[in-house]
Amino acid sequence: MNAKKAVSGAAAMEEAPSFKSEKVATLILGLAMVLVIMNTMMFNLALPDVTHDFMLSPSSASWIVTGYSIVFAIASITYSRLSDYVPIRRLVVISLLLFGLAAIIGLFANSFLMLLIVRIVQATGAGAIPSLGLVLISRYVPVERRGAAMAIIMSAASLGLGLGPVVGGAVVQYLGWHFLFAVSALTLILVPVLAIVLPRESKGAGSLDLPGALLAAVSTTGLLLFLTNHQWYMLAGGALALVLFAARIRTARYPFVLPALFANRKYLLLSAVGVAAYLSSFATLFLLPQILVHLHGLSAIESGLVIFPGSLLALLMSRKVGGIIDRSGNSAIIRYIPVLILVSVALFALLSGTSYVSILLIYMLLSLGFTFMTSSISNEMSRLLPVSQIGSGMGLFQLLQFVSGAFGVALSASAIDWQKSLPLHEAYSNIYWGLAVVVLLSIGCASLYLRGRSAKPVLASAVQAERP
Template identity: 35%
Template sequence: MNNNISKKQYIISESEKKKLISLLCILLLFSIMNSTMFMVSVPDIAFYFDLLPSQVSWVVTGYIILYSIGALLYGKLGDIFPIKNLLTFGIALFVLGSIFGFFSPNYLMVVISRMIQACGAAAIIAIVFVIPSRYFPHEKGQMLGILSSAMAFGAGLGPVLGGFIAGFLDWHYIFLFSFVVVLTLPFIRVLLPKEEKKSGKPDVIGAILMAAGVALFILFITTFNWIYFLLSTLIIGSFFWWIFHYKHPLILPEMFKNKVFRLTVLTSFFGTLIMFSNLFILPLLLREVHSLSTIQIGLVLFPGAILGAFVGRVAGGFTDRFGSHSVGYFAITLILIGSFLLSSFVGFAPWIISLIFSINFIAFPIFQTSMANLISSVLPDDQMGVGMGIYNLGNLLSGAVGGAIIGRILDYSFIGISLNPFIESIGIVVVYSNIFVGMALLTIFIGLYFYLSNRKHQMLLLRDDVQFEPISYKND
């Protein structure tokens, strides 16, 4: 019933539809860029306020914590409250955090401003991915492809733009740059439909337990303090107990019984972990092996980001035509090829690495589109918001997990035998090559899991259909 209401409310011309898609891409672009632009300016902020690395890391860590948690919470709220109001609230918070950050007189205010920005940016990524399924069910593949291309472009453009702004102006102006989002607000208010509040109410206790559990887990993977892990396990365990006993839980336990949903979330988590890990390690490789500056590293990443943006615009069409599973297999194959080639060419010229890494950027929107389309196809409308929230939460956590694992490997790495038979170099080049080999092996594992699990599920569906047909025939 809710689906029908949404379709009747949302009657829009093709020109207005294009305007809405453009606005959503701009919002998503700024949301993603804001999470990566500050990474290159962390040393400048540390110098400005005379901080230790552990202290200044909260500029990034605090943002990741609230951004990840908010992606899930806003998704749930999107199943209850009007999307227009939630997106307006998110944009307002994002802009408010940008203003506070630009005028921050001390480091505490910088961290608070980043957290306010994260609370707003989380609403953007959560709501934007719900809109295609709710209002454009027949074009959702194409729209998800376009949105995924904006994500890929933002991930690559963020460090480049952040480096230029901090290098030629000052890190304060990164906050000011994000203020531009306010210009989209009047158009969003006009183009999005007016909705009524749906049945249900927010699960406050469940939200608190989930937020605390996820926050402690992120603190664990960024510090490897096992106290955080134990507390996180305890609180998340309490959260699962709560959702099985509360009448209106944050996450319906029945969602985890959906095999396709579980499979897709898990595959997306590890696939995104591989891609974000490669994105995390490449700047370190370019700095340590090739001695490139921050701006030069950004220029190496930029061509791939552009290609990813163009490919993402057609990835949705591929998904609608060939199916999410086929496109998912193709994306995983690209990730495997990109990881192995990076392992083989780590010691070559930066422009060669740039060309090879473009394969990963191309794979990113294709993979994200196929996974998001699968989730939107297997969940009912009243679970779409929280379902996409879980999907986004997993993807954001995968970035933090991947970065922490790679950082720890590099901390304790030693020069050993190359796992890639095509590598004859010695020294640190072998370490980076072996890490990319590890990413390639993990990609093979995820690809096999995705294929075999889907094959098993499809065989069960076929068996059920065969058993059902004779019954229907007799009844006729």
Template identity: 30%
Template sequence: MDAPFSRQEGMKLMRVVMFTLTLSSMSILMFNFVLPEISESFHLTTAQVSWVTSAYSLIYGIGTVIYGKLADRYKLKNILTVGLLVLAGGSFLGLVAQSFSMVLAARCLQASGAAAIPASAMLIPLRYFPPEQRGHAMGTAFVGLALGSALGPIISALMISMVHWRWLFCIPVFLVLTLPFYRKYLDDEEGSSAHIDWIGGFLLAASVTLWLLSVTNESWWLLLGGMIGLGVFSLRILTARQPFIQPQLFKNKQYTRRLAIAFIVNGIGFSLYFLSPLFLAEIHHLPPAWISMAMVPAALTAALLGQKGGKLADRKGNTYLYSIASSLLILCFALLSTFIGISPLWIAFFLVIGQVGQTFITIAISNAVSLTLLKEYSGVGMGLLSMLNFIAGGMASGIYGKMIDLGADVAWNPANVYTNGAVYSNLFLVLAVIHVLTLMFYLAIAKESFPLMMEESK
């Protein structure tokens, strides 16, 4: 720990983090449901108005690793203060916006401030809790994400039924109320005084932007640009005197292997959010309001059990929690693949299993990654994890969308008795198989690195 925290003080801080993540994740989701209203207000096409969410997502994803890098040098309390104030500034700009360009600028400003939240939420358990308590702390933080996912659609629908959609910008302003608590509980310790390689940071941001745009626009040229950008970034960190990311971080096999697993499982987990509304509408013909209601129990259950998952990681270890989580996800995808056309009530139950599994696996892999990092790399290391989680979701949505467009005439799952929804059945079957293979790989590397991990945690 960086500060002599008592367990009681530590959990008070994590409850503040949980509240912050709840409002932050709500802010990300809520505007997805009002794009038609924004389009109508400013007479825009769907492609034009989609930049409200696309621009936010790009800046938010890239910003997490930049804030993580800054946290290795500056006080975490100051980084959070700046981030939350910028977020509030963007919210006020959006509230008074009279043109689409102002709305877009407001969302970009919000994203540039909000990106400080996931970076800090990952770092606080790592810096302020010993390894034997870190799982519980991370579990508390991820409760906020689950709550935000559950409340976002409900609050959005409720607000736009009573007031103008611009008032959605007000929700993040309440995060300013958390600043006194962060200023109180976070210490004044600063990191190294090393120079920050902003050229390297720009190259990383450009590469990520091109990669994600190549998926959303189905452009091989953008993909090629992203690969070239990544190559130039790699050359930069190998030759710069003080690179944006130290190459030694990628020589840590424990870190890079777990980072790869996190990328895969988060890309798979995104299917629960992306595919579920699509097949509930296409196969079960549910209206949007009922689709939201079908997904709310899963998010609420995950929120209720998040801390339990963290405690399991502390008591039994990350491998134990990962195994349980992966088993739940395999079961969820197998059930969805087999019973894709069953009653929506059963689908809602299957999603509960999957959402709890996804929350548990996020806690397990985040905690496992944190244990592989030296203190001087903790900020950028956890920032990279957050950014890759975001990239995984963005790339996965493009892949899932393409697979659905291609369609399928035959279900690969021999146990599937439903004639409709073959493409969704096949997708969920493939995801279940990938999870089985990923679990086998995780267990193999966990067994290999167990003695070293025990030595590092002493």
């Protein structure tokens, strides 16, 4: 029975019609992705000013970022799961309205509590864009054009990561942190356009597994708080919630995450490769500003300008990346691009202390590899998973990526503290060698995935089984 459902789901995915405004919708979603990811990064630069204005301790002020991050992670997988039975168009419009209207209120935030509430409401909307963008492309863009669409979304994320520190630093320095919300409010312009161009779907059967969602939220929150505050009871609470979550998804009628995903070896191997790429990228974006400021004497804005060319290159190459994926498939990228990421990380370990020019060039290499890798992994997953698992599978992958990125940042910060007695360039170098080990493990996972790919792809065999 389940096999039959998987076959019909795969066949449905193969025959999924594109919508008339496919290119426009992809570009607008890419622009929304830039603004959402920029918003995530910009407020890191506002923390010192917020701490001063509201007379907060650093740990209290950090909740502006930590609280946002936790809600963003949970919102991402929640919207993905909702997309299995709620129209994507409705979810996107609601999420961007939440994000943009909260930004307008944030312009007038005059207390820390008001600011924190605004940021959390923003996060409930922001988490929709990365996950729903991938679900939309997986569901509606034909296989022969899917790589290009995925590359646009992933390169937009890279551009947002690069623009965030530059724009955030300039706005905070010249206008004040309140005006960061003006940048975020620009998303409201996109709402009527997306309401027109996104496909209209009918509502399906299903309901949100609230107990499962709450357990996922508690387990994720416990892990992230342990990584940032190093309090063991947070880890214990998160671990207990994770055990209860595992039990819940096996008994719920409409589980928050489909248990079949954890039994899908190919899905787990692909996820591990993507997780390593995110961990390396987020750790690097955390480390590079510190290296540039403390080792090379640059200002925050100058540091952002050193990082920006790598993000811009990823955007400019997105069409090329998508074309390569659509023409040649994902196998070569999954096989070789992790090696490129490994080379980039090793070069950072060897050369990050020499000059900022070296950092600029190496980050261009890493950013390009990150765009190739994440675009290809997302594209491969859209082919691997049956249509009934796309929402849950993409959402879980987004959650794993986000948590791995937070883990990379937290572990890098802890590693700096552990190495206070060492010269800074040695401490940073050691962290990058540690990242190299993670990337080496991902190369092993990629090899295992490709070795098991000799059998016919799930999609092709499923469609063939449907034929008389």
